[in-house]
Amino acid sequence: MEHFRERLTSHAVIGLDTNIFIYHLEAHPRYQPLTQELLAGIQAGRQMAITSTVTVMELTVRPWQVGRPAVARKYEALLVHFPHLILADVTRDVARRAAQLRARYRLRPADALQVATALVHGATAFVTNDQQLRRLTPVLDIIILDDFALP
Numbered sequence: 001m002e003h004f005r006e007r008l009t010s011h012a013v014i015g016l017d018t019n020i021f022i023y024h025l026e027a028h029p030r031y032q033p034l035t036q037e038l039l040a041g042i043q044a045g046r047q048m049a050i051t052s053t054v055t056v057m058e059l060t061v062r063p064w065q066v067g068r069p070a071v072a073r074k075y076e077a078l079l080v081h082f083p084h085l086i087l088a089d090v091t092r093d094v095a096r097r098a099a100q101l102r103a104r105y106r107l108r109p110a111d112a113l114q115v116a117t118a119l120v121h122g123a124t125a126f127v128t129n130d131q132q133l134r135r136l137t138p139v140l141d142i143i144i145l146d147d148f149a150l151p
Contacts, residue, residue, distance in 0.1 A: 004034060004148040008041060008125070011141065015118025016051045016085075017111075017128035018058040023145070025059075025075065030149050031129065038127060042084050049085045052094070052117035054110050056087070088117050105135050115140065 008014065016038075022028075024035035042049045056079060060072035079087050088094070090113055097116035101107050107115070115136060118126050125141040126133065133142050 001033065001037060001148070004143075005037060005041075007141075007143055007148075008038065008047060008127075011047060011123070011125040013048045013050065013121065013123045013125075014042075014143075015115065015121075015123040015126040015140075016049050016055075017114055017126065017130060017133075018051070018055045019129045020127055020145075021051075021055060021059050021075075021079070023129070025078075031145050033150075034145050034148055039082075043082070045084050047084070050088055050118050050121040050123050051079070051085065052114050053087060053089050054113045054117075055079060058110065086121060088121055090117065091120070094120050101136070101139075107132075107136075 020035055020038065023031035024039060041047055056076050059075050063069070063071035063075065079085065094113065094116045097120055098112035101116055102109065102112045111130065111133060115126055115133070119140065123140065125143055126136070127143045127145070129145040131144065134144065136142050
């Protein structure tokens with residue numbers, strides 16, 4: 001955990017992928033200790049975090065599918081009101097940057113939008129568990145939860 005904490009503290013602004021919130025809200029046994037550390041640091045103001053409104057779509061789709069609109073609204077409210085977290089809209093600048101990332105690194109559209117949002121808002125790191133995003137290391141410090149999770 002200490003190595004994870006050190007890696008985070010070297011960044012003032014970090015981007016967060018949707019899977020961070022999914023693991024945390026679902027209390028994933030392997031990843032929740034890491035998401036707890038990460039989100040507690042953000043809540044305390046040790047880092048500023050950015051996530052895209054794409055996270056709202058990805059995080060709430062399952063509750064909508066299973067007929068639990070109150071859960072979907074609760075998740076969205078958590079994102080909107082989380083201290084030191086910016087829930088950023090997909091702007092034209094973000095879309096342009098996402099297109100450039102997709103062209104150069106062959107990213108999926110949602111991933112490109114997430115990373116582009118982080119970059120446009122000044123993030124120097126992006127926390128995820130998507131191994132495919134390692135290819136972005138020349139542009140951003142990609143922090144993969146699996147690298148820090150206990151077996």
